[in-house]
Amino acid sequence: MNLPLQPILASLRHHRLTTALLMLQVALTCAIVCNVAFMIVTRWGEVRIDSGIDETSLSMLESQGVKADATPWIHHAEDLTALRGIPGVTAAVAVDTLPLGGSESSTGACASSEAMEAAIKANSIDGQSACAEFATLAGSPGELAALGLKLIAGRDFLPDDYKTGDISAAIISRELAERLYPGAQALGKSLYNGSDTPVRIVGIVDTLLRPYLRDAGINQFTMLWPQLPNDNSVTYLLRSAPRDSERVLKAAVAVLNKVNPQRIIPAKRVRTYTQMRDSYFQRDTTMIGLLLASALGLFFVxxxxxxxxxxxxxxxxxxxxxxxxxxxxxxxxxLRYFQTENFLIVSGGTVLGMLLASALNLLLMTHYELPRLPLYYLPIGALILWGLGQLAVLGPALRAAAVPPVVATRSV
Amino acid sequence: MFAYYLDLALRSLRRNKVLTMLMVLALALGIGATITTLTVLKLLSGDPLPQKSTQLFYPQLDPYPKDQPFSRSGKKLPWLMSYVDAMNLLHARKAQRQAVMALSQVKVTPQAQDGKAFYADGVLTTSDFFPMFDAPFQYGAGWASADDESREQVVVIAGFLNDKLFGGANSVGRTIRIEDHDFRIIGVLRPWAPQPRFYAVHLGGRDYGKGEAVFMPLQGARADGITPNTVMSYGPEHTDMQHLETAQSIWLGLWVQLSSADEASAYKLFLANYAQQQVALGRFQLSRVAFWDLMSWLRNEQVVPDDVRLQAGLALGFLLICVVNTVGLLLAKCLRRSREIGVRRALGASRGAIFAQFMVEAGIVGVAGGMLGLGFAELGLWGIRHQPAQYASLAHLDLSMFLFTFLVALVSSLIAGLLPAWRACVVAPAPQLKAS
Incomplete structure (x- = not known):
């Protein structure tokens, strides 16, 4: 039999107010859930971002120096020798920062000295096409291997490349190479950063994330450079089998305190890379949890x-x-009568809800840094609400279908 | 009459136990979420010094070159001041009280033999800091303004540091080592930590949390080589951290206390004149200034994280849907009872009486929802306290929020009850009686 639309519409007209309220509720839910889902997906994408390094094998600890020292690097080198002696440690390097490490040094450089001069004249690196602003990650010999990075072109640094002062060689990420030398081979080219000696690009790695995330387009603008960490504070990066990391970290604290008991090793800074990554995204993961809970709550209500x-x-x-x-x-x-009735109500609600969702997204865009809601979220939201509506109405509809004909003869 | 309505309402609610429970649960979820997020929002956007905030002001100058503004848009003024400007304004003494400040991570070495050094947050400031911000002393007192100039090696420590180093005993007169220099303790503060920490905004400190550990005279600390957390250069050359006093760098915040609107406008005039004078002297290129009272400054700098505002908005949206849900269910319920209403009306109950009866029923749902919602809110805040956020430990339900919960619950349920109650009271009795 055909869907009995006529009597359903008549009955809904009879219950105008209640129907309208239910539609409004569905519409509001649709509007909020579409936006919430979009926020969850956006944040999840950020949290899952690929750092490019071998995360599970890495752990780290920070050592803060005691006295102002003329040559901190010499002490770092002693520390590294001691750290390499710990059983299970396959590599130990000193670094200034790490992908997603939070604190970042950045610098600007150009593909040619003319472009650099133009940038200096304009007082900005932003408008220059052959120039870019990128993060620099300094480290001691062996950093590339310790991080588990794979070169897609060129070579690792040579022992002679490592210095405490101005350096002359660099390894850059693929995205930075494409930005600085679009359509050309970046390997072997020189980078001009305003100092007297240009920096030669000796290698290119596929993926290497910044210590502090910005926009998606520039999150991979990174450079490894062979500058030996020469500050009183330094981060020691240890590579070991993932199951050894806790033990290795404990041993490392003991070893470092033995080499120099005067130093400060903040307990919070002794952690695996995974722990550091989690704490970097902690606010986002909390927010994802809250958004998820509220979306489920809305569906429930x-x-x-x-x-x-x-x-x-x-x-x-x-x-x-x-x-x-x-x-x-x-x-x-x-059964079909009640299901169709519900389908009509939810449909009305979702049509209104899709409009509300777009309006809410525009409102959010003006107040928060949120991109535009992709349109395909709207039909997906509508589909889910249809499903939810059918599920919710199934119980009552089955009960209705179970009403025996004999009821007609009784007065209720 | 009220008791009778209450009885009727309870009977009606008992008739559909599951539905009533679900209504209460939905409302409670909405209320719980709203109260949790509003508590956090209130905590984060609260007045850090309620008794003083209208008297505290934050002046801004602009020493940046015209073609290289502080912000990209060129609209924002520099957050901080250079040493020269901060000291000029400090020494002009045009306000009732004034203090400059910077924050620094300092290494503290306990005197005890086995004591291990640790890093603590320090404030480098001038003598008016304590009286101006109403910082209460447990022992001793702050330093005099003469000590600022004489670079006295003195320090005021926070109560929690005193507990940690001296077991809470009166430590005035003892010394602690800060960045390898001996400082004599002259005062110990009672627990004091304005939330948000308005004076630390842009100085590289924490906006919320337990507060800084040590407070030192600015010039004395600088003479010992202690450097501030945040330094921004507006000149062409690289900043020399040892000679910040003469560098073209901004790194100090200045707060002033003014007790009336007249004094505030007079100070603003003085500030504008000062900037013009600097332009005339060739030190500045721009004569613009800004002058904020404390709360406007916090609002303008958007100290409250975006996420927290988003959460509050989300919770309010949730509550809205819960209220619409309750309206729908109450309405459906009331329409089903048309006959009962018809009988009551025929027996002489006025429209007002019917209306009141249904509002009482909605109110009961509201109060029950509020009580359960309070439980959810406590649960939510407990969850927040176990988050590693700066403000986590501060998330507690206070009395005003407690009362507000019930107000929200009652008002939202009464709003939810309005439509059904109105529909109920306009039911014409005759057709209902006829139908049976």
Whole structure:
């Protein structure tokens, strides 16, 4: 039999107010959930971002020096020798910062000295096409291997490249190479950063994330350079099998305190790379949890509203259902009646909801840094709400279908 | 009459136990989420010094070159001041009280034999800091303004540091080593940590949390080579951290206390004149200034994280949907009871009486939802306290929020009840009676 649209519409018109309220609730849920889902997906993308390094094998600890020292690097080198002696440690290097490490040194450089001069004249590196602003990651010999980075072109640094002062060689990320030398081979070219000696690009790695994330387009603008960490504070990066990392870290603290008991090793800064990464994204993961909880909460409340109302209507119409059954309607007809009714209400709600979702997104865009809501979220949201509506109405509809025809003969 | 309505309402609610429970649960979830997020929002956007905030002001100057503004848009003024400007304004003594300040991570070495050195947050400031910000002393007192100039090696320490180093005993007169120099303790503060830490904004400190550990005279600390956390250069050459006093760098915040609007406008005039004077002297290229009272400054700098505002908005949206949900369910319920209403009306109940009866029913749902919501809010705040956020330990439900919960619950449920109650009271009795 065809869907009994005529009587359903008549009945909905009779319950205008209640129907409108339910539609409003569905619409609001649709609007909020679409935006919440978009925020969850956006943040999840940020949290999952690839750092390019072999994260699970790495752990680190920070040592803060005691006295102002003329040559901190000499002491770092002693520390490194001691750290390499720990069983299970396959590599130990001193670094200034790490991808997602939070603190970042950045610098600007250009593909040619003319472009650099133009940038200096304009007082800005931003507008110059052959120039870029990028993060620099300094480290001691062996950093490339310790991080587990793979070169896609060129070579690792040579022992002679490592200095405490101005350096002359660099390894850059693929995205930075493409930005500085679009369509050309970056390897072997020189970078001009305003100092007297240009920096030669000796290698290119595929992926290497910045210590502090910005926009998606420049998150990979990074350079490894062979500058030996020469500050009183230094981060020691240890490579070991993932299952050894806790033990290795404990041993490392003991070893370092033995080499020099005067130093400060903040307990919070003794951690695996995974722990550091988690703490970098801690606010985002909390927010994802909250957003997820609220979306589920909204679905729950809306399903509750749909089921509650359908329940009432079934009770209210018991007699009519009995009459319809008595004059030949099958159980399936009654079931479909309530399902269709729910489908109509939810459809009305989602149409309004899609408009509201776009409006809410525009509002959020003006107040928060949020991109535009992709349109495909709207039909997905509508589909989920349709499903939710059908699920919520199933119980009451089955109860309605179970009403025996004999009810028609009783007065309720 | 109220008791009768209450009885009727309870009977009606008991008739549909599951539905009532679900209504209460939905409302409670909405209220719990709203109260949790509002508590955090209130905490973060609160007034750090309620008794003083209207008297505290933050002046801004602009020593940056015209073609190289501090902010990209060129609209924002530099957050901080250079040493020369801060000292000029400090020594002009045009306000009731004034203090300059910078924050620094300093190494503290306990005197005890086995004591291991640790890093602590320090404030480098001038003598008016304590009286101006109402910082309360447990022992001793702050330093005099003469000590600022004489570079006295003195320090005021926070109560929690005193507990840690001296077990809470009166430590005035003892010394602690800060960055390998001996400082004599002259005062110990009671627990004091304005939230948000308005004076630390842009100085490289924490905006929330337990507060700084040591407070030192600025010039004395600088003479010992202690450097501030945040230094921004507006000149062409690289900043020499040892000679910040003469460098073209901004690194100090200046706060002034003014007790009336007249004094504030007079100070603003003085500030504008000062900037013009600097332009005339060739030190500045721009004569623009800004002058904020404390709360406007916090609002303008958007100290409250975006996420927290987003959460509050989300919770309010959730509550809205919960209220719409309750309206729908109450309405459906009330329409089903048309016959009962018809009988009551025929027996002489006025429209007002019917209206009141349904509002009482909605109110009961609201109060129950509020109580359960309070539980959810406590649970939510407990969750926040276990987050590693700066403000985590401060998230507690206070009395005003407690009362506000019930107000929100009652008002939202009464709003939810309005429509059904109105529909109920306009039911015409005759057709309802006829139908049965």
């Amino acid at each position: 809306t399903a509750l509203g749909i089921a509650g109302l359908a329940n009432f209507w079934v009770q209210q119409r018991t007699r009519q259902i009995g009459i319809r059954r008595a004059i030949g309607a099958t159980r399936g007809d009654i």
